[in-house]
Amino acid sequence: MTLFNDNPNSINLSIEHTQFSHNLFHFIKQHVPHDQPTVILCIGTDRSTGDSLGPFVGHYLTHKPISKLHVYGTIDDPVHAKNLEETILHIHEQHFNPFIIAIDAALSNMKKVNSVETCLGSLTPGAAVRKDLPDVGHLSIKGYVNVSGFMDFSVLQNTRLSVVMNMAKQIAQALYYTDNHLKQHHSVFKLKGAQ
Template sequence: MGEGHMIDCKPDKADRVDAAGLQAFVSRIVSDHEGKEIIYLCIGTDRSTGDSLGPLVGSLLEERGVAGVMGTLRIPCDANTLPRLAKTLPDDAIIVAIDACLGRAESVGLFLASRGPLVPARSVNGGFGAIGTYSIAGVVNENSLKPYWTLQSTSLYRVMRMAGEIADAIASAVARQASQYFKSNAERMGAYE
């Protein structure tokens, strides 16, 4: 198995952030791409505690009414479905790839936020290509010599907390953008009365 995780190798373009930093990162994405389609590609499986981060985020986003979600607990975007789903992504869409990863002990519980793609299943040699316009990788556990076992024994509580932080950041950024859009339209309409 081992669907969808990368090793925390601190790519040049990635910033290691906490929940507040993640909120700022997502807010910039949403405001920079106002009016464009944004797809939240939530990579992972519901069959591994550590690798369930993506599908948990996808399910939480659906519950919050966020549009453009691919990959949930009900329909995961895992090693079996990712190649097929990747082919269906619109060429002009902004893709925010969300995945779990293993990393250094001091990074566990933090996020790698990048203005660039991530490589799913890197830690278990999954052989997938890079995906995403932007990426969020949650460091769910410490890197080890046995990444598959480490993901299986990762704290569900930690994964759920991190999934909530990602979903909250995205949902609030989307809601804030919608609120600003409606406010500016209302002001514009008021100018014509």
């Protein structure tokens, strides 16, 4: 089942829906600017299955032929609590006025598990395990990988890897469509400029 919020700046999608990647792409496409560098900031760690959503999205994206998206955070080089602030500074040094899409795993009630919430605005990394980290992102993607409640850190550690990997693949696919969309727009823009 696909859940659309009344708010046009937010969407919640079940990863079990057959059109998940296309629906997520269409939402992102409406909000991603064409005149700014687009940075995908994949937050999380490879040391916890539940918190590895971001690094897996980054991993899958870097194995696709992308050219317009700039990816930070992979399984081999994760962006986590200890290097997040440094990475944000580096992004702003490398890219002028970047539009940042921040991705992180999240915990919630049973109804939201296996769904992805995407909205305009930032997310707060590490909120599930009570870490004090800066809000980040112009658009945020939160993947609900498990149920919150007692001992959230342990819940993240014991989240099924297959759930995280499946969600990450589908988010990466939507972002790959986004890269193609940005490439097409850039090509049309260049063609018009040459006339």
